[in-house]
Amino acid sequence: MSQHIVVIGGVALGPKAACRFKRLEPGSTVTMIDQSSLISYGGCGIPYYVSGDVSDAKELCTTSFHMVRSPEFFKEIKGVDVQILTKATRIDRENKEVHVENVTTGETASISYDKLVIATGAAPRKLGLPGEDMQGVSYVCNPDDATRIREGISKGEVGNAVIIGAGFIGLEMAEAFADMWGVETSVVEITDQIMPRLVSPALATMGQKHMEENGVNFYFGETVQAIEGEDGRVTRVVTNKRTLDADAVIIAAGVVPCSDIAKDAGLNVHERGGVIVDEFMRTNDPDIYAGGDCALVKHLITDQPAYLPLGSMANRQGRIIGTNLAGGASTFDGVVGSFVVKLFETSMAGTGMSLEAAEAAGFDAISVLLIQLDRAHFYPTKELMTLEMIVEKDSRRVLGVQGFGSAGDAMVGRINAVAALLKGKPTIDDISNMELAYSPPFAAAMDILNTLANLADNALLGINRGVGPDGFKELWDNREERACHFLDCRELADAEAFIERNPEHWHNVPQGEIYKRLEEIPQDKPVVLICNTGARSYEAQIMLDEKGYKDVVNVHGGMAAIKKFGVDL
Known part of the structure; x- marks a missing residue:
C-alpha cells in the first residue's frame, strides 16, 4: 500500500531520506518542505567558496554531474514534491498533520502524513551582543x-x-x-x-x-x-x-539544534535541545523519525547522548531513515566523533576523545604524543606527522587519536583507520599489530600508528616516561628553579648551536656514547632527554635507568615537537 511521507527540512538528511525512500517505494508520495528558497546545498563548502577554492556558489547546490538540486530537479529526477518558502509551524500527531505557513504570503495550510521525518537541522548560536545585527x-x-x-x-x-x-x-x-x-x-x-x-x-x-x-x-x-x-x-x-x-x-x-517543533509536539527532546531517537532513528512516536543536526545520537565511547552536527553523518542517517520508512530495519549505532579541518598547508584531525574530554567523562587515562615520518625515511616526499593517542590505563583501551600534519591524505587516513576500530573498543595491542597497506611512497615499514601504540604500551609499562612539548616548555621556563639537566642525545653537530645559546643548561652526550660518558650526566638532578623525535632519547632513558638514574624524563616528539610548539630556545 502506498504511503505519503512528509519531510520537514530540505538540506542534508531530508533529501537523502526522501530519495532513498522513493527508490524503495516509487509508487508512494513524498512531500519535502523547507522554509528557505535554498535546498540541498553543501554548507560545509561555504568557507571554500569564500576563499576562492570553489569558484561558483552554485557548485554548492549541484550534483556531481552538475545538475542544480532545485525543486524541479527533485520532482523530475527524484519524484519528490518540494515546497520551498514553507515553514512547518506545528505537528498534530493525533490527526497526523503538519501545519505550514508560506513565509512570503502568510497563507496557512495543513499536510497529512502517514510517516513524518524531522530534518530541521541547526541554527547558528547567537550571542545576544549589541550590534550583532549590523551590516557586515x-x-x-x-x-x-x-x-x-x-x-x-x-x-x-x-x-x-x-x-x-x-x-x-x-x-x-x-x-x-x-x-x-x-x-x-x-x-x-x-x-x-x-x-x-x-x-x-x-x-x-x-x-x-x-x-x-x-x-x-x-x-x-x-x-x-x-x-x-x-x-x-x-x-x-x-x-x-x-x-x-x-x-x-x-x-x-557553534550551532544549536532546531528541535522546538518536536518538543512542542510532545516528542522526547533533550533539556539542552536535540531530538532523542533510537537506533532506528525513530522518535518516541513510531511514525516520526528524526536525524541530522536536529537530533542527538549515542557516543560509542561514553554511551551517553552526543551532538555531532556534520553533513556526512546526516547523509548516512538519511539513508537509514529512508530504508526504514519503507519497512526496513536499518540501524545507526552511534558516533565516535571523527573530524578533520584544513589549516592552510596543514590539517588537524581526530577521532574519539581528547585527554581532557576523556577525563571529564570519568576515564582514568593518559596520552602520548609521537612525531614520525609519514612514509619511508628514504622516500623524497616524506613529511613529519604528529599523532596523539589517549588510552584508558587499566583496560589499555584506546579512547581516541588526534593528529596534526600536512593537508594531504596521509594523516586523515590514519585517523580514519582508527575511527573504524573504535566502536569495537580496541586496545593498544590492536593498534600495535594493525595491518596497514605498505609501500615506501605511502608508509614506513613500521607505520606511525603501530609506533604510536607501542609508545603508549611503553608509557603504561613505565619504561618510556615523558612529557610532550607543553611539558617541556614548563620545564624549560622553570629551568633555574628546578635545576634540570637538559641532555641533547643527538650528535654534536645537531646540538652545538643550542649549547652555545644556553651553555649553563643545554648539554650533549650522543645516545651511542652514554655508557662511556656517564660521568658527565648528574644523578642528583632531573635529567631531561631530547633528540629529534623522541626515539633516541627513549633509548637513552632505558640506558640511564639500567645504570640506576632515578629522575629521567623523555621529551615525546623531541625537537620536532618543540619547534612546532614554538618554544623559544
Missing part, C-alpha cells in the same frame, strides 16, 4: 551568506576581519580571509586554545602557530562584549581586553 556581521549558514561575504571582500570593502570562535567554521573562515584575500584577520576565542576539548593544548598550539605564520592573529581567553559601527555598518569589535578594527565579523560560536 555574518553567520555561515547557507550559500547566500557565502555570496554576501565574498562579494564584500571582492569589492575591497574588507581590510580587517574578526572571527568570533576558534572551532571548525571559525578556523576555516580565518584561513579563507587571510589566505586568498590577504585580509588582516583576528580570531577571538573565549577559551585558551583553538578547537577546545577536541585536541590537546599541544596539538592546538601547533595548529595555532602555523596559522599565525600565515597571518592570522589569535586572542584567547577573551569575551566579546559588543560589536560597534557607524551608519549601521560594523567597524570594530570590543572584547573585555581590547578593541579590534573590523570591516567584517563572522560569528562562529
